[in-house]
Amino acid sequence: MRIGELAGLTGLSRDTVRFYERTGLLTARRLSNGYRDFPPEAVPWLRYVRTAQALGFSLAEIARTGAELDGAPDAAEQLSALLREKIALIDARTAELAELRADLVERVGSGCPLAPAP
Amino acid sequence: MRIGELAGLTGLSRDTVRFYERTGLLTARRLSNGYRDFPPEAVPWLRYVRTAQALGFSLAEIARTGAELDGAPDAAEQLSALLREKIALIDARTAELAELRADLVERVGSGCPLAPAP
DNA sequence: CTTGACCTTGGACAGTACTCCAGGGTCGAG
DNA sequence: CTCGACCCTGGAGTACTGTCCAAGGTCAAG
Incomplete structure (x- = not known):
């Protein structure tokens, strides 16, 4: 899905989603026109991010545990x-x-x- | 008491205490030599500040409620x-x-x- | 009088988490 | 072909909460 849809589904702004991608909290493949293409799993993942954030984790910490998870x-x-x-x-x-x-x-x-x- | 003592008693740094004074979270009278002179109540007050901060209040909010209290x-x-x-x-x-x-x-x-x- | 611990100011810098903007490309509908 | 809605990048700016530093004043002890 493209950034607008993801933003709509998660309640985040497009800018925030881009910011999250820049900081490694989120990855997206690119369409041929350069648009970001997010997998549907990005939605629950961002919900999880919000949860972890509410628990006092910094985005950097969240990204780190996310990275550890990835590839396992x-x-x-x-x-x-x-x-x-x-x-x-x-x-x-x-x-x-x-x-x-x-x-x-x-x-x-x-x-x-x-x-x-x- | 002077800033070093207050800092020691509260576990804050001198710089943080000065920062708190700048932001209106704390007031101090001045000695003739320009040194800050804090009342003993500053200690429990700073403890309260830490508590409120732990509850998610910003320093500005804490300062505001403090100001409301003052003079009552x-x-x-x-x-x-x-x-x-x-x-x-x-x-x-x-x-x-x-x-x-x-x-x-x-x-x-x-x-x-x-x-x-x- | 010197030394060291303490104090002052102003201002620069840091990390976190966004937020906004300019300038420009893409695409489907009419 | 034009319009509007969408997308891109890079970079600047914001708010918050400190933290550090230089340059210098104060004071008690030796």
């Missing part, structure tokens, strides 16, 4: 492993948030949450 | 309200993560998590 014969298996890792990460983050929450609750309870300062 | 007669009350807001935000974020997690779990369960693509 058991890609599906590896990706499942990766997703399981991300799930563990989500759990850790959730726990962190719970801790932070408890801290804030305690501070709200005390008369003096902290000094305003600025 | 019922600062402690307002800050408690702010913290309650942040708690709600944590809850929302936790829910988001749970959703993401469910999505990933589902994908791991399916044989085809997504195509590697890049």
